[in-house]
Amino acid sequence: xxxxxxxxxxxxxxxxxxxxxxxxxxxxxxxxxxxxxxxxxxxxxxxxxxxxxxxxxxxxxxxxxxxxxxxxxxxxxxxxxxxxxxxxxxxxxxxxxxxxxxxxxxxxxxxxxxxxxxxxxxxxxxxxxxxxxxxxxxxxxxxxxxxxxxxxxxxxxxxxxxxxxxxxxxxxxxxxxxxxxxxxxxxxxxxxxxxxxxxxxxxxxxxxxxxxxxxxxxxxxxxxxxxxxxxxxxxxxxxxxxxxxxxxxxxxxxxxxxxxxxxxxxxxxxxxxxxxxxxxxxxxxxx
Amino acid sequence: xxxxxxxxxxxxxxxxxxxxxxxxxxxxxxxxxxxxxxxxxxxxxxxxxxxxxxxxxxxxxxxxxxxxxxxxxxxxxxxxxxxxxxxxxxxxxxxxxxxxxxxxxxxxxxxxxxxxxxxxxxxxxxxxxxxxxxxxxxxxxxxxxxxxxxxxxxxxxxxxxxxxxxxxxxxxxxxxxxxxxxxxxxxxxxxxxxxxxxxxxxxxxxxxxxxxxxxxxxxxxxxxxxxxxxxxxxxxxxxxxxxxxxxxxxxxxxxxxxxxxxxxxxxxxxxxxxxxxxxxxxxxxxxxxxxxxxxxxxxxxxxxxxxxxxxxxxxxxxxxxxxxxxxxxxxxxxxxxxxxxxxxxxxxxxxxxxxxxxxxxxxxxxxxxxxxxxxxxxxxxxxxxxxxxxxxxxxxxxxxxxxxxxxxxxxxxxxxxxxxxxxxxxxxxxxxxxxxxxxxxxxxxxxxxxxxxxxxxxxxxxxxxxxxxxxxxxxxxxxxxxxxxxxxxxxxxxxxxxxxxxxxxxxxxxxxxxxxxxxxxxxxxxxxxxxxxxxxxxxxxxxxxxxxxxxxxxxxxxxxxxxxxxxxxxxxxxxxxxxxxxxxx
Numbered sequence: 036x037x038x039x040x041x042x043x044x045x046x047x048x049x050x051x052x053x054x055x056x057x058x059x060x061x062x063x064x065x066x067x068x069x070x071x072x073x074x075x076x077x078x079x080x081x082x083x084x085x086x087x088x089x090x091x092x093x094x095x096x097x098x099x100x101x102x103x104x105x106x107x108x109x110x111x112x113x114x115x116x117x118x119x120x121x122x123x124x125x126x127x128x129x130x131x132x133x134x135x136x137x138x139x140x141x142x143x144x145x146x147x148x149x150x151x152x153x154x155x156x157x158x159x160x161x162x163x164x165x166x167x168x169x170x171x172x173x174x175x176x177x178x179x180x181x182x183x184x185x186x187x188x189x190x191x192x193x194x195x196x197x198x199x200x201x202x203x204x205x206x207x208x209x210x211x212x213x214x215x216x217x218x219x220x221x222x223x224x225x226x227x228x229x230x231x232x233x234x235x236x237x238x239x240x241x242x243x244x245x246x247x248x249x250x251x252x253x254x255x256x257x258x259x260x261x262x263x264x265x266x267x268x269x270x271x272x273x274x275x276x277x278x279x280x281x282x283x284x285x286x287x288x289x290x291x292x293x294x295x296x297x298x299x300x301x302x303x304x305x306x307x308x309x310x311x312x313x314x315x316x317x318x319x320x321x322x
Numbered sequence: 323x324x325x326x327x328x329x330x331x332x333x334x335x336x337x338x339x340x341x342x343x344x345x346x347x348x349x350x351x352x353x354x355x356x357x358x359x360x361x362x363x364x365x366x367x368x369x370x371x372x373x374x375x376x377x378x379x380x381x382x383x384x385x386x387x388x389x390x391x392x393x394x395x396x397x398x399x400x401x402x403x404x405x406x407x408x409x410x411x412x413x414x415x416x417x418x419x420x421x422x423x424x425x426x427x428x429x430x431x432x433x434x435x436x437x438x439x440x441x442x443x444x445x446x447x448x449x450x451x452x453x454x455x456x457x458x459x460x461x462x463x464x465x466x467x468x469x470x471x472x473x474x475x476x477x478x479x480x481x482x483x484x485x486x487x488x489x490x491x492x493x494x495x496x497x498x499x500x501x502x503x504x505x506x507x508x509x510x511x512x513x514x515x516x517x518x519x520x521x522x523x524x525x526x527x528x529x530x531x532x533x534x535x536x537x538x539x540x541x542x543x544x545x546x547x548x549x550x551x552x553x554x555x556x557x558x559x560x561x562x563x564x565x566x567x568x569x570x571x572x573x574x575x576x577x578x579x580x581x582x583x584x585x586x587x588x589x590x591x592x593x594x595x596x597x598x599x600x601x602x603x604x605x606x607x608x609x610x611x612x613x614x615x616x617x618x619x620x621x622x623x624x625x626x627x628x629x630x631x632x633x634x635x636x637x638x639x640x641x642x643x644x645x646x647x648x649x650x651x652x653x654x655x656x657x658x659x660x661x662x663x664x665x666x667x668x669x670x671x672x673x674x675x676x677x678x679x680x681x682x683x684x685x686x687x688x689x690x691x692x693x694x695x696x697x698x699x700x701x702x703x704x705x706x707x708x709x710x711x712x713x714x715x716x717x718x719x720x721x722x723x724x725x726x727x728x729x730x731x732x733x734x735x736x737x738x739x740x741x742x743x744x745x746x747x748x749x750x751x752x753x754x755x756x757x758x759x760x761x762x763x764x765x766x767x768x769x770x771x772x773x774x775x776x777x778x779x780x781x782x783x784x785x786x787x788x789x790x791x792x793x794x795x796x797x798x799x800x801x802x803x804x805x806x807x808x809x810x811x812x813x814x815x816x817x818x819x820x821x822x823x824x825x826x827x828x829x830x831x832x833x834x835x836x837x838x839x840x841x842x843x844x845x846x847x848x849x850x851x852x853x854x855x856x857x858x859x860x861x862x863x864x865x866x867x868x869x870x871x872x873x874x875x876x877x878x879x880x881x882x883x884x885x886x887x888x889x890x891x892x893x894x895x896x897x898x899x900x901x902x903x904x905x906x907x
Binding site for chain 1: 521579584
C-alpha cells in the first residue's frame with residue numbers, strides 16, 4: 036500500500052449530520068487515523084456500519100463500505116473478511132446495535148475471533164430516535180420510555196466478551212483523541228477480533244454520561260498496575276462497577292484468528308469462468 | 323415400461339433405517355437399475371416410525387407409487403403404517419425373535435418371512451449388522467445378485483476397515499442363505515441388472531454440487547430440516563475448491579454473512595427453510611437495494627410456523643414473491659427435478675450476478691430428501707458456464723466515475739445494470755446501503771434520484787425478461803385439449819401420471835414451470851386448452867392464482883397439503899376425475 040496515505044483520505048465528501056459536539060466525530064477521527072497509521076488505504080478497507088447515529092459513519096468515511104440492517108453489522112463484517120482475508124475490515128455501530136438487537140451476534144463474533152476491528156460508539160442512549168434507554172443506560176436513567184429509569188442493570192459488554200473467549204478487549208473515550216487513536220490502532224493490529232467500546236457522549240439526550248463526567252472519572256489502565264495479558268486482571272477491571280476505565284483491558288498475545296484456524300486464506304472473488312478444476316470428482320462420489 | 327419393484331425398510335428412529343435403505347438403493351444403482359427413493363420420517367432422534375422406501379426399475383423412475391412389494395419391518399408399527407401400500411403377495415421380512423415382533427400378525431394374503439436377524443448378525447460379528455442380514459434376505463426374495471450389495475457395503479464401510487466390510491458381507495449372506503434354505507417359495511420378483519452406470523443423489527446434494535460448480539466459495543447457514551443437507555454436503559467439499567462454510571448463530575446472521583462475502587466479491591449463498599426465510603426477509607430489501615448478488619435457497623417444508631417440519635409442502639411461494647417491506651426486485655427459481663436442482667443453482671448464480679439482485683432458489687422437502695439415479699453426463703461439468711456480469715477492474719473503472727471522482731456502483735444505465743467493483747480495486751471505494759442512494763451509493767432523499775434509482779432497479783428485471791429464457795418444460799401430448807400446469811418437484815409424478823392416463827386414452831399436455839418470477843406468459847397455452855388444471859402441494863393454490871392473474875381466466879386446481887407428496891397413480895386418478903367433472907359441468 037502507498038505510504039503517502041493520510042487520514043483525510045478516509046473522509047468522504049459528505050458532511051456529517053451529527054449534532055455539533057457529538058462524540059462520534061472524535062470516534063471517527065480516531066478510526067480514520069488508526070487505519071492510515073496502520074498502512075491501509077480506502078481501496079483495501081471495508082467498513083461495516085449498523086443503524087442509528089453511529090451507523091452514519093459509513094457515509095462519512097471513504098472506503099468500501101456497507102451500511103446494513105440494524106444489529107447485523109458483525110455478521111456482514113465476518114462474511115467480508117472470510118471472502119477477502121486481504122481486506123482490512125472495521126465494523127462500527129452503537130450500543131443499541133451491538134448490545135441490544137445485535138447482542139447475539141456480538142457473543143458469537145467474539146467466539147469466532149475473526150480478524151477485524153469492532154468499534155462500539157457507546158453513548159448510553161438511543162439518540163436518533165430522540166432519547167430512549169439503551170442497553171448501557173444506567174438503572175436510574177430517566178428517559179421518555181423509562182420515566183423512572185430502566186430499573187435493570189446495564190449490559191456489561193466487556194464481561195460478555197471475556198466470558199465468550201475474547202482475545203482483545205479495550206475501552207476508549209472519543210474526546211481523548213490521541214489515546215483513543217492509539218487504542219483503536221492496537222485493535223486493528225491485533226490478530227483476531229479487536230473489540231473497543233468507545234465512550235462517545237451524546238450531547239443532546241444524555242445529560243448524565245457527559246464529557247465532563249468521563250473526564251472526571253476515567254482511569255487510564257496505562258497508569259495502573261494492570262497486566263493486559265492477565266485474564267484475572269481483566270476480570271477485576273471489568274467487574275469493577277465503581278470506576279470507568281480506558282485502555283487495553285485484555286489482550287491474548289497468542290491469539291490465532293479464525294482464518295488461520297480454518298485455513299481460509301484465499302481471495303474468494305477470483306473464480307474460473309467454468310466449473311472449478313476437479314469438479315467432476317464431485318459427480319464420481321455419487322456412483 | 324418394465325415392471326417396477328417397490329421396497330422399504332422401516333422401524334424406529336435410531337434403528338439405522340436411513341443408512342440401511344441407502345445401502346440398498348446404492349446396490350441397485352450400481353447394478354445399473356434406476357432408483358427413486360423416499361422417506362417417511364419424524365422430527366425426533368429416537369423412537370416413533372421412520373421408513374426408507376425404494377422404487378426401482380430398469381427404466382427411469384421419477385415418482386413414488388402407492389404400492390409396496392417387499393417390506394423389512396423392524397417394528398409392528400411399520401406394518402400398520404404401510405397396510406394401504408402392501409398388497410396380496412407382498413413379502414414382509416421380520417425378526418420373530420425380537421420381543422416386540424413375537425406376536426406380530428402378518429396379514430393373510432401376504433407372505434411373512436421370519437428371519438432371526440439379530441442372532442444371525444451376532445454370529446457374523448455383531449448385532450449391529452441385523453439390518454444388513456435383512457438386506458441379504460431381501461436380495462434372496464427379489465432374486466437380486468448379492469454381489470451388488472457387496473459393492474455398496476464396501477462404499478459404506480471401507481473407511482472403517484476391511485474386517486468390518488467382510489463381516490457385513492458375511493451378515494448379508496447369512497440372511498440370504500437363511501431365506502434360501504428355510505423358505506421354499508417362488509417369489510415373483512427378478513431384479514435384473516444392466517451395464518449402465520448411474521449416480522445416485524438427492525436434491526440438496528444436487529444444489530450443493532451446483533453451487534461448487536458455479537464457483538460459489540462462501541456458504542453461511544443455520545441447520546434446519548430439510549435444508550441442512552446442503553450445508554452438510556458443502557462442508558468438507560467446498561474447501562477443496564477454495565471455499566468455506568460457516569455455521570452461523572442464526573439465520574439473521576447467516577444471510578448477513580453471505581451478504582458480506584458477496585460484497586467482498588465472492589459467489590455466496592445461504593440455504594434454509596420457511597422459518598429461516600422469515601428471519602432472512604429482514605435483510606432481503608438491503609440485498610436488493612444495495613444491488614448485491616446473492617443466492618438464497620429455500621427448501622420448503624410444511625408450515626405455517628413450525629408446521630410439520632418433516633413433511634412436504636409448497637407453501638412459501640407468496641412469501642418468496644412478496645416477502646419484505648417496500649417493493650423489492652427479485653428472481654424466484656424453482657427447479658422441477660433433482661438434476662435441475664444442479665443446473666438451476668448454476669443459473670441462479672449467473673442471474674444473481676448479471677442482474678445484481680437476490681435470487682430465491684426453491685426446492686421442497688420431497689425433492690431434498692429424495693435420491694434419484696441419473697447418468698453421470700447429466701452433470702457434465704464442461705457445460706457449466708460462469709457469467710459474472712458487469713464487473714470493472716482498475717483498467718476500465720475510469721469510465722464509471724462521477725464528476726467529483728467517485729465510483730458509481732448505481733450508475734443510471736439503459737438496461738439498469740451498473741458496474742461492480744470488488745474491494746481492493748483502486749479508485750473503486752464506495753458505500754452500499756439500504757438507504758435510498760445516488761449513483762455513488764450516498765444517501766439521498768432527492769425526489770428525482772429516488773425515482774431514477776427505483777426505475778433503474780426495476781429496469782434490470784425487464785432487461786432480464788428480454789434477455790433470458792424463462793420458458794416452461796413441456797411434455798405429454800402437445801395437441802391435447804387438457805393442459806396440466808405445475809411447478810417445482812411435482813414434475814416427476816406428473817410425468818408418470820400422464821403415461822398412466824395415456825393407457826386410459828386420455829391425452830394431456832404438461833407445462834412444468836421452473837421460473838416463478840419472472841415467469842413464462844402462459845396466456846396462449848391456457849386459451850388453447852379446453853381444460854386447465856394447476857397441480858401443487860399447498861391449499862391456496864398460490865401458483866394457480868398467479869396463472870389466473872396472468873391470463874385472466876379461471877383454472878381448475880389439484881391441491882395436496884396433507885404433508886405427503888403427489889404419487890403418480892394417485893395423481894393420474896385425480897386428473898382423470900377433475901377432467902371428467904369438467905366435462906359434466
